[in-house]
Amino acid sequence: MYTYDNLDRQLVHQRVDQFRGQVARRISGSLNEDEFKPLRLMNGLYLEMHAYMLRVAIPYGTLSSQQMHKLGDIADKYDRDYGHFTTRQNIQYNWIELEQVPQILAELATVDMHAIQSSGNCIRNVTADPYAGVARDELADPRPTAELIRQWSSLHPEFAFLPRKFKVAVSGAEHDRAAIRVHDIGIQLIQNEAGEPGYKIYVGGGLGRTPLVGVVLREFLPRKELLAYLEATLRVYNLYGRRDNKFKARIKILTLELGIDALREQVEAEYRKTIANAPVTEDRLATIEQAFLPPVYEKRPKISTSLNNQRNKDQTFSRWVENNIAEHKVDGYAIVNVSLKPIGGIAGDATSKQMHKLADLAEQFSLNEIRVTKNQNIVLPHVKKDDLGELWRMLYIYGLAEANSGLITDIISCPGMDYCSLATARSIPIAQQISKRFADPALQEKIGPMSVKISGCINACGHHHIGQIGILGLEKKGEEYYQIVLGGDDSLSASIGKITGPGFSKDEIVDAVERIIEKYLEQRIDAELFADTYRRIGASPFKDALYESH
Amino acid sequence: MSMKILTANGLHSGGVVFATGDGKWSAFITQAQLSSDSETEEALLAMAKQSVETQTIVEPFLIEIDVINGMPVPKRYREQLRVSGPSVRSDFSKPALQEVA
Numbered sequence: 001m002y003t004y005d006n007l008d009r010q011l012v013h014q015r016v017d018q019f020r021g022q023v024a025r026r027i028s029g030s031l032n033e034d035e036f037k038p039l040r041l042m043n044g045l046y047l048e049m050h051a052y053m054l055r056v057a058i059p060y061g062t063l064s065s066q067q068m069h070k071l072g073d074i075a076d077k078y079d080r081d082y083g084h085f086t087t088r089q090n091i092q093y094n095w096i097e098l099e100q101v102p103q104i105l106a107e108l109a110t111v112d113m114h115a116i117q118s119s120g121n122c123i124r125n126v127t128a129d130p131y132a133g134v135a136r137d138e139l140a141d142p143r144p145t146a147e148l149i150r151q152w153s154s155l156h157p158e159f160a161f162l163p164r165k166f167k168v169a170v171s172g173a174e175h176d177r178a179a180i181r182v183h184d185i186g187i188q189l190i191q192n193e194a195g196e197p198g199y200k201i202y203v204g205g206g207l208g209r210t211p212l213v214g215v216v217l218r219e220f221l222p223r224k225e226l227l228a229y230l231e232a233t234l235r236v237y238n239l240y241g242r243r244d245n246k247f248k249a250r251i252k253i254l255t256l257e258l259g260i261d262a263l264r265e266q267v268e269a270e271y272r273k274t275i276a277n278a279p280v281t282e283d284r285l286a287t288i289e290q291a292f293l294p295p296v297y298e299k300r301p302k303i304s305t306s307l308n309n310q311r312n313k314d315q316t317f318s319r320w321v322e323n324n325i326a327e328h329k330v331d332g333y334a335i336v337n338v339s340l341k342p343i344g345g346i347a348g349d350a351t352s353k354q355m356h357k358l359a360d361l362a363e364q365f366s367l368n369e370i371r372v373t374k375n376q377n378i379v380l381p382h383v384k385k386d387d388l389g390e391l392w393r394m395l396y397i398y399g400l401a402e403a404n405s406g407l408i409t410d411i412i413s414c415p416g417m418d419y420c421s422l423a424t425a426r427s428i429p430i431a432q433q434i435s436k437r438f439a440d441p442a443l444q445e446k447i448g449p450m451s452v453k454i455s456g457c458i459n460a461c462g463h464h465h466i467g468q469i470g471i472l473g474l475e476k477k478g479e480e481y482y483q484i485v486l487g488g489d490d491s492l493s494a495s496i497g498k499i500t501g502p503g504f505s506k507d508e509i510v511d512a513v514e515r516i517i518e519k520y521l522e523q524r525i526d527a528e529l530f531a532d533t534y535r536r537i538g539a540s541p542f543k544d545a546l547y548e549s550h
Numbered sequence: 551m552s553m554k555i556l557t558a559n560g561l562h563s564g565g566v567v568f569a570t571g572d573g574k575w576s577a578f579i580t581q582a583q584l585s586s587d588s589e590t591e592e593a594l595l596a597m598a599k600q601s602v603e604t605q606t607i608v609e610p611f612l613i614e615i616d617v618i619n620g621m622p623v624p625k626r627y628r629e630q631l632r633v634s635g636p637s638v639r640s641d642f643s644k645p646a647l648q649e650v651a
Contacts, residue, residue: 026561026605027561027562027605028605029603029604029605032602033602033608033609047559047564047608047609048564049566049628049631049632050564050565050566050632050635050636051559051563051564051565052563052564080642096564097562097563097564098561098562098563098564099562346638417627417628417631418631418636418637418638418639419636426631426637426638428636428638429637429638432638475627475628478625478626478627479627480627
């Protein structure tokens, strides 16, 4: 894992001291709220419905055991004993007191963490494939690239006041687990025909009120030119992105209004200027790559006899292995998906006890490493197959062994109106009800891979546009109601789901989801996935199922 | 004219508070000063302005309420949640009444 150098540490500690002074001035009254608000947002501090919320960045979703322990400590000491893992690989604390924020940031700094650029119109936390470095289908590890971008974008003076926030995601695998095509910039690690490493650059993706799938800005970018190209792209956006209308300020709107060809022309023209002066990244990248060299794995057989024996003895364990374990690139090892979606629970929430236990388990079983996923779950990336039984028993004791990874109860849900001041409806209770309705493990497995994503407002933090079943909570005449969108896809073949028709009340929405599932089970051929059935038969049968009796 | 009360968030805790009408703020809606006329509204807003200037509260605003069984109940569900706390964490729900903060 990458560890901070002296410059990183100095920068973060200086920022803590700076914010300590800003908080003191706010409390004394020498800063008013209008002056203070942009400063607190730059440090990840929001004022939500019930309290301050602090959003802490987890760069490319990677944590050490020590860092996870610290997150647990903060939940315990400064919050109400829990934290919420988000769809952008951050953690949010919901009950923070203003005076305590500088101390929290100081504690985070001791483990090389911070909340810088987790809000505001700047380049946000860079996200990546949670299976980075261990996935079987990986061409190259995206973490060195993500770390390079983190270093370049942190407190970059030119890009501190962009027209709007800017999100970057990186993937190096055949399957996109970072949703790169719905980011402002999506970066895919590829090779050209000569076998040279480089990047395919997507631009203009995003969700929110104008959901759009990113388009190719550059088919192949040589690796060492990445920062120069990003700098050129950001510069063009900074110059031409709209500042007159918040809702049209993202680069996706610029891409749409200019057209991709015109945007590309502008970027390439700027790039020709920046390339001469741009920082040479090859050396830096090579240094960073040293921090992400694969750990020393033991030589182990591909098949674990002890694992198979345990699976034969315990059906619950076997189900968990079936659903929550992904193939590791090294024989004898497994990638473990730890679900933060217990049936009827709150998606992404973990108590301080659970965080400490995950840290301990990572230390014991996963070479000290933890990943946080955009699906609001946790990954232990380096577990020996022989250890899965013991690990599962510990997870089970701590309520972390739900065997639902990628199934219908593995629901993404934003905090919604239970916490968020922007929300127009609650999303958590809807997720909880759907989870309970489909709790039967056999039913979940019969349905198969399924993504249900719920947002409590048009800003789409719950990624409803790219769920196979997406749900958007809105307010109508003071009442919550819910629109359904179908056919979304967050993979490299990304697509935005389409609204089925009129919305449903909070008492109707779970039945509506059940009718969609019943129709799917009735219509699918063999083990056809929902997305394939939807493409084959279209929206009409689902609309009939939704509205005929409605 | 509909019945209103004045609400805000405390500067220090960020918690939801209600103007009690005597220059104080309470975490409990039952202690909120009810307003059914423009004079009372203006007085509440003036008090809020002063509280903002003395670093007590932030983002004050009036909300419409109904009085049900003698209790003020916000008309909008959002405001009801601000009063009661997250619907998904009953362990964080606030008691109906406590001494003025």
